[in-house]
Amino acid sequence: MTDEPLISRFDALLCDLDGVVYAGPDAIDGGPESLNRAAEMGVPVMYVTNNASRPTAAVAEHISELGAPTRESNVASSAQAAAKLLAGRLPEKAKVLITGTQALADEIKAVGLTPVWSQSEEPIAVVQGFNPKLGWEQLAEAAYTLADESVLWCATNTDLTIPKERGIAPGNGTLVAAVAAATGREPIVAGKPQAPVFHEAAERAKSQRPVVVGDRLDTDIRGAHAAGMESIEVFTGVDTPETVLRACDQERPTYLLGNLRELYKAYPDPQVSREDNSDQEVTATCRDAIAVARDNGVRIQAPENSLDGWRAACAAWWALHPDAKTPTDPEVTWEAAR
Incomplete structure (x- = not known):
């Protein structure tokens, strides 16, 4: 063990949000001040989120309101990753059925595709992202559209759960699973745990030694492995020391921290x-x-x-x-x- 703080090993933090910075509307103890301290030390903080329900500008505003001022350009979202993926596979202005929020539709429009909301508009792809107000009708619309095997299906993410202020709630993966059960199909996944969203965040930060900071093994830590990056598991969200010990090899973090304050302490390498x-x-x-x-x-x-x-x-x-x-x-x- 050296006397240098753990954060000195990295030149950027690629940080998850839910379960690391906040739970619902509230900041997690130690989160904002620790992230501010990183920025003051010249270590960029990029926020990598699978939550596709809000615009990146709103995410940046929320983080700032919690006490960690940041810019929209420091937020890399699964909605952006999905839009980029579809833009690379579909012709310009192609119609994409939105099973999610207006924020997801705006990302689709920003890459030159055409968001639509009904099968009757003849979309050639479906993009599905988290929307807390999503109901049976929207899920059914996606299922009807995906009955055509030629229609491309992309999910922003497949997180089964999401940490909220009252506890653990169903995530986008549960809604994706409902459509999969109805159609017998599986989507392409754009966000975590796939590597592109992490590479995009590291490139924006001009980082050579990034570390992924997250609370979930199946998205944050597996995604770090996919991207070839080191990772930090913080025990302020979904996973626990018990689940980390049991993890398969592709979901094992490099470092274990109780909270983000421990970034500024020497790390006891076993x-x-x-x-x-x-x-x-x-x-x-x-x-x-x-x-x-x-x-x-x-x-x-x-x-x-x-x-x-x-x-x-x-x-x-x-x-x-x-x-x-x-x-x-x-x-x-x-x-x-x-």
């Missing part, structure tokens, strides 16, 4: 060792925490649920199971530190 190059047991230490992974479980010597204990446990378990293509299910045992 140290991994194997006795006699054993492939049956791996030990990892993280400061005073010790984790031993073997067989189907991990034994952790640390105060129960301490973050260093989880860091050590992840390092040991992942080293023992480096190529887990599906989530694992280790038995976790906590012991008092000796």
Whole structure:
């Protein structure tokens, strides 16, 4: 472990919003001031969001109102990614059925395509994004249109859940799944966890050493892997230390933080060792925490649920199971530190 703060390792933060900066209308404790501090240090902050329901200008305004002044150009959205994807596959002015908000329609129009709202207008593509007011009629309209196999279907994102101020709520993925169930089709996905939206954000920041900051393994962290970037899992949103430990190899974050304030502390990189190059047991230490992974479980010597204990446990378990293509299910045992 060095004395340098973790943030010194990067030249840009590619930051998720829901569950990292805010939950619903309210800022997450430590979020805005930590992001302001990054900007003051000369580390650009780009906001990469799968929420396609609001214009990027409104997203930037919301972030600014919460105490982290930012510009619209610092917001990269899945709606923009979907519009760019469709523009590359469809002829100019092609009609696209909107299953989402006016903000999504505006992004489609901005790339030279024609947003429409009904099958009767003969669209040749459907784009589906989150809209909290979306109802059965709109989903049915998409299903009717997609009965024609030649119609291209693009989803801005497939997040199954979204963190709100009252808890975890259904996300766009649940609405996409309803249309998929009705049509027997699967959409092309434009936003996270696909790589283009992260590459776009890094390019805007002129970054060579970006890090993805998120609260979800299936979108933020998997997307970082797809983009070839390091990642930070922050435990202020959807996923927990338990789900991170069980993660498949493509959803394992590089760093684990309790909140964004920890960006400005030295990071205790876990140290991994194997006795006699054993492939049956791996030990990892993280400061005073010790984790031993073997067989189907991990034994952790640390105060129960301490973050260093989880860091050590992840390092040991992942080293023992480096190529887990599906989530694992280790038995976790906590012991008092000796």
